[in-house]
Amino acid sequence: xxxxxxxxxxxxxxxxxxxxxxxxxxxxxxxxxxxxxxxxxxxxxxxxxxxxxxxxxxxxxxxxxxxxxxxxxxxxxxxxxxxxxxxxxxxxxxxxxxxxxxxxxxxxx
Numbered sequence: 888x889x890x891x892x893x894x895x896x897x898x899x900x901x902x903x904x905x906x907x908x909x910x911x912x913x914x915x916x917x918x919x920x921x922x923x924x925x926x927x928x929x930x931x932x933x934x935x936x937x938x939x940x941x942x943x944x945x946x947x948x949x950x951x952x953x954x955x956x957x958x959x960x961x962x963x964x965x966x967x968x969x970x971x972x973x974x975x976x977x978x979x980x981x982x983x984x985x986x987x988x989x990x991x992x993x994x995x996x
Contacts, residue, residue, distance in 0.1 A: 899931035906944040909971045910988035911981050913948050933957045943967040950981040
């Protein structure tokens, strides 16, 4: 991984650490806040090995958990979210209306 890529991944990881317990956000929202595409956010999170970075709190724009969640698949991601009180509309989709977090990043905080 090059230095520029590593810097971008660090920005993604630092932003994701801010997502509050019991809430989720999308790859697209994280990407807009740090200036990269949603796909780059996915790459950064998939390669993460730090349990302090709450990758399970990031879902796709439809609220779907990641089938290829790096820490045990989508079922494990869902289990972690349920333990935090996140609600689902079906087996694989978070209820974004009730659980979305988009407040912090607007000011770059």
